Amino acid sequence: MTLNFEHTTLGQRVIFGAGEAAEKIAAEIDRLGADNVMVIISKSATEKVADFDEHFTVALWHREVVMHVPAEVADRAVVAARGKDIDLVVTVGGGSATGLGKAVALETKVPIIAVPTTFSGSEATNVWGRTENARKKTGIDDAVLPATVVYDAELIRDLPGDLAVASGLNALAHCIDSLWGPRVDPINQALAVEGIRALNEGLPSVRADSTDLDGLERTLYGAYLAAVAFASAGSGMHHKIAHVLGGTFNLPHAQTHATILPYVLAFNAPAAGDAEQRMAAAFGAPTALDGLQRLRGVVGAPTALSELGFTAADVTQAAELSLQAIPANNPREVTAEELSELLTAALNGSDPATLS
Structure with a gap:
């Protein structure tokens, strides 16, 4: 068989650990040298992060997460991040939360730590998307690939x-x-x-x-x-x-x-x-x-x-x-x-x- 192809492997740190999300995130914040952390969190995931403040300081909690990342929602998140001089985004939730984090990263170039609470997979790709005028636009940019993904099965035990x-x-x-x-x-x-x-x-x-x-x-x-x-x-x-x-x-x-x-x-x-x-x-x-x-x-x-x-x-x-x-x-x-x-x-x- 003759092989003739090109393949790119994306660079990303992946961490598994049931019940350990907060401490894993804190260690990654230290490793990445971040000072002002923004947490983007979906409504369904709000109760999952009660211990975050015990492990690291959150400069900005952002809870406006909407399916398909509407352009106006993305723009407000970018403005909020810039207003607090955010240098790292932590996303907690499904693909919509991860997608909003990517919208912020696309404009600000700050790294992302993604903590998925569904099986959407957005956390492992360099694909971004936003919806404007009833059309979903997608693109590819390595700036939106989360630097780290933390998989914690305890966080999805209550997934309907x-x-x-x-x-x-x-x-x-x-x-x-x-x-x-x-x-x-x-x-x-x-x-x-x-x-x-x-x-x-x-x-x-x-x-x-x-x-x-x-x-x-x-x-x-x-x-x-x-x-x-x-x-x-x-x-x-x-x-x-x-x-x-x-x-x-x-x-x-x-x-x-x-x-x-x-x-x-x-x-x-x-x-x-x-x-x-x-x-x-x-x-x-x-x-x-x-x-x-x-x-x-x-x-x-x-x-x-x-x-x-x-x-x-x-x-x-x-x-x-x-x-x-x-x-x-x-x-x-x-x-x-x-x-x-x-x-x-x-x-x-x-x-x-x-x-x-």
């Missing part, structure tokens, strides 16, 4: 089961998109396949508000691998559609990813060749779609975009906007008509196998 499932399937979408992303290579494919295996093992044990630390840590591990693979491979067809659904129609992020994933997989799988076979093996199933659908059934995944606020009247616009963004190297050529069919099936929760 339905959100844990949706967030975990969002991580799985990172893996699957990485197997055919615009910068796909053998290294990010290997990470993605291991991520699928870990998520397939971990997610069933964290459904229904589980407090199983082993399952939570397996899922965090899989989500991290998924994000690293995704940061390298780039956004494929799945994420381009999801960004349109989130940015233009304001659908909830994780649930949207969880819902459309089997439809994109069913569409691309027949043309994905070896990638499909490797996914199937990671799932331990005859086909990748069989494995994904089995997992979705076990964890009780969301099934229809109609349940999230998407309507039949939105399909044509969503298809047109998505078509403009899908990478040219997608395993299968895509038409507006096919995208409309895919979105209609996802809208109604139809059997994804009909798309293949």
Whole structure:
């Protein structure tokens, strides 16, 4: 076999330690030599940080965290950070909190310590996003890659089961998109396949508000691998559609990813060749779609975009906007008509196998 590819490995410190988030953050603040720390924290994570003040000084608590990082919210956070001469940002929460921290870092160039409380994976990528005029814009800048990620499974023990499932399937979408992303290579494919295996093992044990630390840590591990693979491979067809659904129609992020994933997989799988076979093996199933659908059934995944606020009247616009963004190297050529069919099936929760 002849190998001919380029791969960039992002530089980042990753720390696992259940019940140790505050002391790990304090050690990283000392290591990075920061004096004025801003903590960006989502509403759902507020009670998780009661011990922060015992370990380090917080110059600014910032609690305005909004899904899809609206431009005006991002701008207010940047102004607040500059007003306090912030030299380090700690984010605590899901992808929205991490995304807001990235918005601050993009403008101020201060480092980030990310403490995820979901499986979103944003903490392990150099991808930023913000929504303006009903369009979600994304970009790549190494300034937004968190310098350190602290994974503490204790912080996600109370994650509601339905959100844990949706967030975990969002991580799985990172893996699957990485197997055919615009910068796909053998290294990010290997990470993605291991991520699928870990998520397939971990997610069933964290459904229904589980407090199983082993399952939570397996899922965090899989989500991290998924994000690293995704940061390298780039956004494929799945994420381009999801960004349109989130940015233009304001659908909830994780649930949207969880819902459309089997439809994109069913569409691309027949043309994905070896990638499909490797996914199937990671799932331990005859086909990748069989494995994904089995997992979705076990964890009780969301099934229809109609349940999230998407309507039949939105399909044509969503298809047109998505078509403009899908990478040219997608395993299968895509038409507006096919995208409309895919979105209609996802809208109604139809059997994804009909798309293949």
